[in-house]
Amino acid sequence: MKLTDHTYEVPQPLPPGGPGTLIAATDHGPDPAFAAARHWTVLYHSVDAHGVDIAVSGTVLLPPGDAPSGGWPVVSWGHGTTGVADKCAPSQTPNLGFDVYAQELRSLLQAGYAVTATDYPGLGTPGMHTYLVGPDEGNAITDIVSAARHLSPDLAPTWFAMGHSQGGQAALFAARAAHRASDLRFAGTVAIAPASHLGTMLPGVIASGQSSELSFALYSLAGLSATDASVDLNQMLGPSAAQTASQVLSKCLKDSYAPLAHVTTRQTLPLKADQLGQVGKKMSAYGDPDRAPISDPVLIIQGAADHDVPPQWTAAVARNLRSLGSPSVTEHSYPGADHDQVLGQSICDVLAFFSAHGGRTPPDTCAPFSVAPG
Structure with a gap:
């Protein structure tokens, strides 16, 4: 290979x-x-x-x-x-x-x-x-x-x-x-x-104020955008946050925290309440493991x-x-x-x-x- x-x-x-x-x-x-x-x-x-x-x-x-x-x-x-x-x-x-x-x-x-x-x-x-x-x-x-x-x-x-x-x-x-x-x-x-509980991930990360939690949130958004064409990561985040996301997505987990050291959770996930609700429902539908026996x-x-x-x-x-x-x-x-x-x-x-x-x-x-x- x-x-x-x-x-x-x-x-x-x-x-x-x-x-x-x-x-x-x-x-x-x-x-x-x-x-x-x-x-x-x-x-x-x-x-x-x-x-x-x-x-x-x-x-x-x-x-x-x-x-x-x-x-x-x-x-x-x-x-x-x-x-x-x-x-x-x-x-x-x-x-x-x-x-x-x-x-x-x-x-x-x-x-x-x-x-x-x-x-x-x-x-x-x-x-x-x-x-x-x-x-x-x-x-x-x-x-x-x-x-x-x-x-x-x-x-x-x-x-x-x-x-x-x-x-x-x-x-x-x-x-x-x-x-x-x-x-x-x-x-x-x-x-x-x-x-x-994937539907609660993004609101939870934003409310936590912990920038170290952003890696998981951005990975999740990227994964969702890869399977659902209606989710456009760059459009959703805007230019500044999309640039931060690009840096995080290019790094493995242990190295992904450095680009997040000087940003806040709200800056990096500038989503409105209705967007959070819509994306949360999609994440839950694709990924919650307890929706079927x-x-x-x-x-x-x-x-x-x-x-x-x-x-x-x-x-x-x-x-x-x-x-x-x-x-x-x-x-x-x-x-x-x-x-x-x-x-x-x-x-x-x-x-x-x-x-x-x-x-x-x-x-x-x-x-x-x-x-x-x-």
Whole structure:
């Protein structure tokens, strides 16, 4: 797979292929960063929210050694916010976005799971990343599992969706997209601090006065504009704020705060009340993960000290899914854990959930791992 300015080169026109058909793959061999797992970068067919055939990039990791009888079950991982520029695609980084994600995925590999990790549409491939557009993300999480089966005969048909933050939201959408891989057995979802309540994001950021929150708001507007032609980001923001947005959108999350140091939330989001209402409804319609039931088991995980995704929002997601008729929604809250720390604290409960729903028997020595405060 060839990169040009951090963008994977995609054949034009796309070769024929249904969702999950492999387009290209690069075998990197055993990766010491992931417990000597065999590591591929892949390009595969998926479908966006409007039914259009698209190419999506991602990563496939296979545990070292001989596969168990029946093959390795698969965890399809949805990453949290990294940015919307192509250089922010996790497949282009040695830790798949963040060190805590590398720790999490190593734990899964060591427990006997193969891992697929989509970049999501438009992140590493041509076009704007459709940030927080749930159908795009859910389809991509599902379709990479099918793509991985073109690489190795050692994968079991059983698979799980799992993700953190943006990826938690994406994993819940993947649960509804799992029927697309009809030859596989979808066994359940783990959503860790899932993004939700998207209709309140922009008013909340403006009212907070915290310029550091603007990155998420601008990423969300850019993602919405990429899927909804009626949303014109530059026209909505005006020249000055659009220039700030352009700087933020070109940077990955950790570097996106610098352009925001000398602006206010109201300067950067100069939207009137009616605009906020209209955009909020669109964001909610495309991205809230609790607007339809999920028929397979769901485990929702939340840190009680999370300041990025409020615990009360996640509790509301669980309530809403149950009220819609979802038959099996379990919640675990972790006192004192922030947005990232909850990953390390919950890993044994995650492995137990997988085991209870057709996954591998958890290791006897399972122990949480430490994550520095975020």
